[in-house]
Amino acid sequence: MDLPCPEWVRHVEQKWTELSSEGRERFNLLTDIDEIFHSGLSLIQSVPEDLTILSRISKKYSVKKCPDLASECRQQGNLSFKVKDYTAAALYYSKGVCNADKNTEELSLCYANRSAALFYHGLYKECLEDIRRALEAGYPSHLQDKLTTRQTACLYQLEKLKKSNTMAKNLQTQLSQKRRDSSTCTAHAVSVYFNPEKGRHLLATENKFAGEVVLEDKAYGCVLIPVNRLKTEAKKAGKTAFDTEARHCHHCLSQTLSFVPCPSCSYSRYCGEMCQKEAWEHWHQWECHVGADLLAIGVLGHLALRVALKAGQNEVQRARESSSGMSDADHVDGKSGPSKGVSPVHLTLGGHCTKNSDHTDYYNDDSYMGIYSLLPHVAEHSPSARFILAVTMAALYRRLQCGPPPDKWASCKGEGASGNWQCEMSMLGATALRHMMQLRCNAQAVTAIRVKEERDAAVQSSREICIATAIFPVLSLLNHSCCPNTSISFNTGFKTDALCQFTGSEGQYDHPLICQCGVTVTIRTSKDVTAGQEILHCYGPHCSRMEVKERQRLLLEQYFFHCKCEACQRELKEGSQNTEVNAAPGLKCVKCENPLQSHMNWYVCSQPSCGYQITIAELQKSLQGLQCLLDQAFHLMERDRPDEAIRILKSASSKADSILAETHPLQGELADAKARAYATTGKWNQAASHLKRSIVAIQAQFGEDSVELGQHLFKLAQLHFNGGDCGSALSVIPRACKLISLHCGPHCDELQELQEMERCLKGLL
Numbered sequence: 001m002d003l004p005c006p007e008w009v010r011h012v013e014q015k016w017t018e019l020s021s022e023g024r025e026r027f028n029l030l031t032d033i034d035e036i037f038h039s040g041l042s043l044i045q046s047v048p049e050d051l052t053i054l055s056r057i058s059k060k061y062s063v064k065k066c067p068d069l070a071s072e073c074r075q076q077g078n079l080s081f082k083v084k085d086y087t088a089a090a091l092y093y094s095k096g097v098c099n100a101d102k103n104t105e106e107l108s109l110c111y112a113n114r115s116a117a118l119f120y121h122g123l124y125k126e127c128l129e130d131i132r133r134a135l136e137a138g139y140p141s142h143l144q145d146k147l148t149t150r151q152t153a154c155l156y157q158l159e160k161l162k163k164s165n166t167m168a169k170n171l172q173t174q175l176s177q178k179r180r181d182s183s184t185c186t187a188h189a190v191s192v193y194f195n196p197e198k199g200r201h202l203l204a205t206e207n208k209f210a211g212e213v214v215l216e217d218k219a220y221g222c223v224l225i226p227v228n229r230l231k232t233e234a235k236k237a238g239k240t241a242f243d244t245e246a247r248h249c250h251h252c253l254s255q256t257l258s259f260v261p262c263p264s265c266s267y268s269r270y271c272g273e274m275c276q277k278e279a280w281e282h283w284h285q286w287e288c289h290v291g292a293d294l295l296a297i298g299v300l301g302h303l304a305l306r307v308a309l310k311a312g313q314n315e316v317q318r319a320r321e322s323s324s325g326m327s328d329a330d331h332v333d334g335k336s337g338p339s340k341g342v343s344p345v346h347l348t349l350g351g352h353c354t355k356n357s358d359h360t361d362y363y364n365d366d367s368y369m370g371i372y373s374l375l376p377h378v379a380e381h382s383p384s385a386r387f388i389l390a391v392t393m394a395a396l397y398r399r400l401q402c403g404p405p406p407d408k409w410a411s412c413k414g415e416g417a418s419g420n421w422q423c424e425m426s427m428l429g430a431t432a433l434r435h436m437m438q439l440r441c442n443a444q445a446v447t448a449i450r451v452k453e454e455r456d457a458a459v460q461s462s463r464e465i466c467i468a469t470a471i472f473p474v475l476s477l478l479n480h481s482c483c484p485n486t487s488i489s490f491n492t493g494f495k496t497d498a499l500c501q502f503t504g505s506e507g508q509y510d511h512p513l514i515c516q517c518g519v520t521v522t523i524r525t526s527k528d529v530t531a532g533q534e535i536l537h538c539y540g541p542h543c544s545r546m547e548v549k550e551r552q553r554l555l556l557e558q559y560f561f562h563c564k565c566e567a568c569q570r571e572l573k574e575g576s577q578n579t580e581v582n583a584a585p586g587l588k589c590v591k592c593e594n595p596l597q598s599h600m601n602w603y604v605c606s607q608p609s610c611g612y613q614i615t616i617a618e619l620q621k622s623l624q625g626l627q628c629l630l631d632q633a634f635h636l637m638e639r640d641r642p643d644e645a646i647r648i649l650k651s652a653s654s655k656a657d658s659i660l661a662e663t664h665p666l667q668g669e670l671a672d673a674k675a676r677a678y679a680t681t682g683k684w685n686q687a688a689s690h691l692k693r694s695i696v697a698i699q700a701q702f703g704e705d706s707v708e709l710g711q712h713l714f715k716l717a718q719l720h721f722n723g724g725d726c727g728s729a730l731s732v733i734p735r736a737c738k739l740i741s742l743h744c745g746p747h748c749d750e751l752q753e754l755q756e757m758e759r760c761l762k763g764l765l
Helices: 006-018 021-028 033-046 049-061 067-082 086-099 105-120 124-136 141-164 168-181 232-237 273-297 299-323 368-372 383-400 423-442 548-559 566-577 616-638 642-659 665-680 684-702 707-722 726-744 749-764
Strands: 190-195 199-204 213-218 221-224 345-347 444-451 462-471 486-491 520-525 581-588 595-599 602-605 613-615
Touching: 006 049, 006 383, 021 033, 021 383, 033 049, 033 383, 033 423, 049 273, 049 383, 067 086, 067 105, 086 105, 105 124, 105 141, 124 141, 199 213, 221 299, 273 299, 273 383, 299 368, 299 383, 299 423, 299 462, 368 423, 383 423, 423 462, 423 548, 444 486, 486 726, 548 566, 602 616, 613 616, 616 642, 616 665, 642 665, 665 684, 665 707, 684 707, 707 726, 707 749, 726 749
Parallel strands: none
Antiparallel strands: 190 199, 190 345, 213 520, 221 462, 444 462, 486 520, 581 595, 595 602, 602 613
16 A cells, blocks of 8 residues: 655554543544544644644655756767767756746757757657747747757658558548447446455456457546655766656556646646646646645645545545445455355446436446445455555645645535635545545556667566556456456557648658557456356466465455465465475475475475485575576666676576576566577577577466466567578567567557568568
8 A cells, every 4th residue: 555655654653652541542543534634634633743743744845946957968968969868958948848848949949959869869859849938938049940840850751751651531430439338337248246255346248368458447546656856866876767657648548658748847747738737737836836745745645635536526525425235245345355145236337227227327438436436345454554644645635635625625515716715615535535535445557568778788678666556446346366367458648640730841740649548557358268267366366476375365465365266275275285394396306306385394206216305494495596686687788798798607607507497587587687688699599599588487386377477478579580591580579479469459569560570570471
């Protein structure tokens, strides 16, 4: 759970310990969220220094404009531009744009310089936008000839692209239709059911093959995850960190190099004026002046407030009135392990309920009822946790009162803003507190594949990262399994055609073609699913990455249930059948190479006649030594010393081969590192040979249908391609495409690259 920053948590925990026993007892007995919130609010109002302390903490997360920093970032961007690192240059210029005051020469210079970096990236439309912004911000007249020349070059390049695409009009019609189609949650032969053991859950109503889409859902709200906001590590390293908040739109999460800043703060930035306007209208005009406080209280508190702001007082009031008449089915969300028995109550996605419910808008796009009806699990939160959440949300509510009241909360009757905060508007704080409690079990990490930026790298190195936290009305209904039958992928931002439609010679152009906006999730089956089978999703603890006891502990702590999925039941049964001796996967005897088994504080050879044994502590020490060698090799590769890294990795592999089977994860990491080192030196065949060894371990750890295996096969195809081994590359590409499409969808960048690689290779044969 994403709690507020440690300093604020320590402060509130101290307040909890200082309460009298009677005060703590009174708070413990509170179960109504309104009462819990008002208890926190009364404490904040009676101790004004609490807000002073929050303000002091928030100063470390300052979001004020800083013209001096803008100038410094522009100079750093110029240095990157000179060495032709146009990505870094654009990111530095963007940081300058965000810190410069509006309508200043510094802002115009940052925009103009960024337009040059965008031009060399081939981002001609974005370059034209920056030229326009630079001129509007007051770009010096004696320098405008440079912008005019660049503008002409952009228009020429875009005209060439336009002429090469004869299907633009048809594409525009298709994309416009897609935009209409994407405006609602889409279910593909899936319905919502209820029983007391599982709560609300999803069942397939038809047979589904692996890779088929079963559900598409749009986020009701999301908040970008700020990474290293204080930048202590970056300061120690003497460089600027560009992470999620510097690369993704703070509204639609699309990745871009050409941000439009919030006019009033340095933190919030957007992929264009459209997102900037929508964010301002929905929530940012009220969030802006408490931006530092929001960074201090954490992502879940921020998202909870954002959901309440978006809903508004009328929607919340309607949801409250409607929930008072809900059946038990409507009150229970899908947060449990699989179970059997009990006749279902069937609710069709899209809001048309066939039994026991007349709520017709639970699962429509942007349906607040679908969010409000999720359980807050008040009783499952410990009293001290409830206290922290209540005081935090009360403090944030008081800080919000320093600005104008939100329009949607200024009048319960929708008569418009009254210009002041009415007492009944405390419902905003109580509603945000409800959502903060819900998010503990229902928040969804939005992930993306981040390619490691290594200049002149012949083989891409990528990893999955979390870029945001979101709440999805229907995805939240899926129950957990440690070995799920689905995989999820995310689409972010405005999906646009690459071309612009021009209307004149002055650089005027229509809006690009848009097919969808916002953050959506697509759920696909990762294995065959039969009609009537439950659609299951993994909340994080997966059987391929974590032991059963650790999974059970984490799920109970965060989601308040004992997991009874098939994987847990199978592993618990296997463990109970032999409590004294257990298999130790991937470990082998140094004498006879048979597998080792764990027994008390020892590992013993599974072959009784061998008699070899080693203490767990000794073996762990050997594994730590191998990990140290691996870390040294990575450090050398980062310093462009691959030959030295290879020598260390050879030594580590020799030691590993004596105690580890080829399926052990560490063997996979060592082989992957050697593949990377050999690829750096252009030895493609040797790199491919070692990556194949890594793939053996990856498949054993994550499974033959895993996204991890797909990503390694993608790298293997790249190595064969670079080495000119057409046959081997073509043999790998189909399986890589299948796995990446299965988990990431048919439009992801990796799949597009594989398909282009395949077309190129077939053209050579």
